[in-house]
Amino acid sequence: MSANVEEKVSTKRKKSFAKHILKYWQLYLMLVIPIAYYVVFRYLPMFGNMIAFRKYYAGGSIFGDRYVGLRYFKQFISDRSFWRAFKNTLVLNIGYLIVRFPLTLIFALLINEIRNLHWKKFVQTVSYLPHFISVVIMCGMIKELVSTSGPINQAIVHFGGDKISFISEASWFPTIFISSGVWQSIGWGTILYLAAMSNINPSLYEAAAVDGAGHFRRVWHVTIPSILPTITTLLILDIGGLVGSGAAFEKVYLLYNPMIYETADIISTYVFRMGISGKNFSYATAIGLFEGIINLILLSIANLASKKMTDSSLW
Amino acid sequence: MATNTKKTPLKVKENLGYKIFLVINFLIMLFVVLVTLYPFVYLVSQSFTSEKAIIRGEAGIIPKGFNIDTYKYVLRGEFLHYYKNTIVYTLTGTILSLVFSSLLAYPMAKSELKFNRVLTPFIIFTMYFGGTLISNYILIVNGLNLKNTVAAFILPMMISTYYVILMKSFFQSIPKDLEEAGEIDGLSKFGVFIRICLPLSKPILATMTLFYSVMYWNNWYQAFLYLNKKQWPVAYYLQTIIRGVGAKEGDGDATSVSANIKSCAMVLTVLPIICVYPIIQKYYVQGMMLGGVKE
Numbered sequence: 001m002s003a004n005v006e007e008k009v010s011t012k013r014k015k016s017f018a019k020h021i022l023k024y025w026q027l028y029l030m031l032v033i034p035i036a037y038y039v040v041f042r043y044l045p046m047f048g049n050m051i052a053f054r055k056y057y058a059g060g061s062i063f064g065d066r067y068v069g070l071r072y073f074k075q076f077i078s079d080r081s082f083w084r085a086f087k088n089t090l091v092l093n094i095g096y097l098i099v100r101f102p103l104t105l106i107f108a109l110l111i112n113e114i115r116n117l118h119w120k121k122f123v124q125t126v127s128y129l130p131h132f133i134s135v136v137i138m139c140g141m142i143k144e145l146v147s148t149s150g151p152i153n154q155a156i157v158h159f160g161g162d163k164i165s166f167i168s169e170a171s172w173f174p175t176i177f178i179s180s181g182v183w184q185s186i187g188w189g190t191i192l193y194l195a196a197m198s199n200i201n202p203s204l205y206e207a208a209a210v211d212g213a214g215h216f217r218r219v220w221h222v223t224i225p226s227i228l229p230t231i232t233t234l235l236i237l238d239i240g241g242l243v244g245s246g247a248a249f250e251k252v253y254l255l256y257n258p259m260i261y262e263t264a265d266i267i268s269t270y271v272f273r274m275g276i277s278g279k280n281f282s283y284a285t286a287i288g289l290f291e292g293i294i295n296l297i298l299l300s301i302a303n304l305a306s307k308k309m310t311d312s313s314l315w
Numbered sequence: 316m317a318t319n320t321k322k323t324p325l326k327v328k329e330n331l332g333y334k335i336f337l338v339i340n341f342l343i344m345l346f347v348v349l350v351t352l353y354p355f356v357y358l359v360s361q362s363f364t365s366e367k368a369i370i371r372g373e374a375g376i377i378p379k380g381f382n383i384d385t386y387k388y389v390l391r392g393e394f395l396h397y398y399k400n401t402i403v404y405t406l407t408g409t410i411l412s413l414v415f416s417s418l419l420a421y422p423m424a425k426s427e428l429k430f431n432r433v434l435t436p437f438i439i440f441t442m443y444f445g446g447t448l449i450s451n452y453i454l455i456v457n458g459l460n461l462k463n464t465v466a467a468f469i470l471p472m473m474i475s476t477y478y479v480i481l482m483k484s485f486f487q488s489i490p491k492d493l494e495e496a497g498e499i500d501g502l503s504k505f506g507v508f509i510r511i512c513l514p515l516s517k518p519i520l521a522t523m524t525l526f527y528s529v530m531y532w533n534n535w536y537q538a539f540l541y542l543n544k545k546q547w548p549v550a551y552y553l554q555t556i557i558r559g560v561g562a563k564e565g566d567g568d569a570t571s572v573s574a575n576i577k578s579c580a581m582v583l584t585v586l587p588i589i590c591v592y593p594i595i596q597k598y599y600v601q602g603m604m605l606g607g608v609k610e
Contacts, residue, residue: 020429026504027422028430034419037474038438045446045454062450062458107347110340123344125593126351132588134533136550137581140557141354144361144574149372151357183351195604215333246448250536254554268448275449276540288447296444315439 052286058279072286082287085270088263089245096178097238104186105231108193109219124194127187139254142180143167170260177251177264192234196227232310240299243291245269267291355585361578362386369575385579394580397552401532401584404548408469408531413523416474417516420482421508442476455541467541468548472530478523484605485519486512521595522602529588549584556580 021028047063052072054064076082107127114120130138146152146166153163166172200223208218241247245268253272256264267287275284299314307313356376361369365380373379422428423435446454451471461467489512497511498504513520535550542551556572 024425024428024504027425027428030418030505030508031422031430031434034415034474035434035437037415038441040459041454041471041473042441042445044458045450046441046444048446048450048454048458051450051453056453059457062453110343113337113340114344115337119341119344123348125596126348128592128596129355129589130351132529132533132592133585134535134550134553136533136535136554136557137585140553140577140581141358143557144357144578145354149374151375154372154375186347187351191600191603195600215336240443249448271448276452281449281453285447285449288449292444292447299443 049285049289049292051282052289054282056281056285058281064282068282072283073290075283076287076290081265081270082267084262085245085265085267086243089243089248089266091263092174092177092248092266093242093244095174096181097242099178100182100185100189101235101238103182104189105193107186108190108197109223111190112194112197112223113219124187124190127190129187130184131188133184135250135254138180138184139251142176142255146176167255168257168259170262170264173256173260173264176255177248180251189234192230193227196230197223200226229310232306233314236299236302236306236314239302240295243267243294243298245291355589358578358582361574362582364575366573366575369573374574385575386583389576389579389583394549394552394583397547397549398583400546401548401550404465404468405528405531407465408473409524409528411469412473412475412478412527413520416479416482416523416527417513417520419474420479421486421512423479423483424486438476438479452540462541463543463546465542465546468534468537468546469531471537472534475527475530478526481602481605482516482519482523485516485602488605489515518598519602519605522599525592525595525599529592532588549580553580553584 044062051062051064053067053069055066055068056062056064111120111123114123144150148163148165152166157163164172166176204222204226205218208222213221245252245266248266249268249272252264252266252269256269268291271284271288271291274280274287278284303314357374360376360378361374362385363378363381363383364374365382365384368374368379419438423431423438425431455467455471456462461470493515494507494511497507502510533550534548535554538546538548538551539554542548556577
């Protein structure tokens, strides 16, 4: 009896499945190439990370040839250059977050206060510009500006100081990294805040005004609480990326030199030098994989915390 | 009337502080605008400065010994070859990206598609975890044997998951009735996508065109890893100039390139972007809003 019923259910399911495919086959067909793309260009490299546990020979299998266990992990744990890169990654990321995050928020609040719409649009347009510039050009600009004959040194000399060779002094790298990052991202970073602000119901402001709240109190009691979910989400993303060095790779690679590795070498640049320049593929992958996993864990924790605290989360 | 009398004193009280604030705010914004534009103005000025003034270290906001010789020089040289490469790569790449991103995003936007329960996590997971620098490199060089091909430049970044999510959100915002009406008129699912969805999606398509083309235009990294000198896009050529070894790197002749030539090449490379991005500003601001907060 029960077997019969089960059979019926399963044939029914098969039928409805066939119906579903028949109805939507064109949509499924559209997906074929994109899915193949994700398998080859996103998932194959993900499984290619296996070479962190398997010895890879140039020209051999992309998944490595011989299992070696945690050998490479043990190696990099006692590698002082790795820990230097790890520390630099954290220091640069945390410093950047601490400077950029509040500045972006304040900038968005200030833009929101501009009354002249033409001026507002102009400020916004100009502030988006650096976002679209190639890292190559940005680093080229930085080098021109801070070079010993550049305008910053000209100004220092003008005020009676001594020229500073910014690009070859390790102590200056975090400053250059963080300030150029703020320069490039502050305008673009306001888009989501301004979008959230434009969605605030005006009657909230009116109600606050009737209650006698002045202009600044309204910002504090209406604007900020209204955009809190946006702030949280962006903060989660940033915290989740604190150990990540992939995004900063290009900029650091284009700006640094052996003289300033002490403060400038980050995980991804170290992985690059070890792996692609030095051909220690498996060793470098072990470091990269370690970074990726820590990142994933960090993001999950931040996400969980935000779900508990505010209801807004990434997944 | 009662509200009027209540409001007036309140406003007067607020006005003084508020007015001061508005002035300060204006000054802050002016400062931001100037700081943002200064490096660009400086580059443009240098590109018009004479070689002699550059050597004397007299670069500033106003070009000394104004001339266009640098532009003539740069536009005569190999710069144009690399510039053309970039144009070809950007056009090809952007078209491929647009086609395959929308082919992916459209079905993902259909909640009635059962497969999406598996597909969406499959796609989104790649935003948070993926291959390392090395495994990507090995895939291209060893697995697919694409070194020294333009495919190695375009394919690794052809579909951006983040942009697919933005497109998906936009497609979801298209009213269902319109698509259903199309089906009643006898359009197939694919016909609805082409004839009804895409024409309504101009804002997001414009946004994606900008984002993808900027991505290809600016990319130097894939070129640096995979392309030979003849295939370089201008961004990577620029990098070799900025490093100071010029295009003669391969010949072992390390000549330093003077600042006016560097600046001129940078200005020419950045110019198309500066001209294009403000035009569709209202679209991409809208597009970012749609997919931005909840990804």
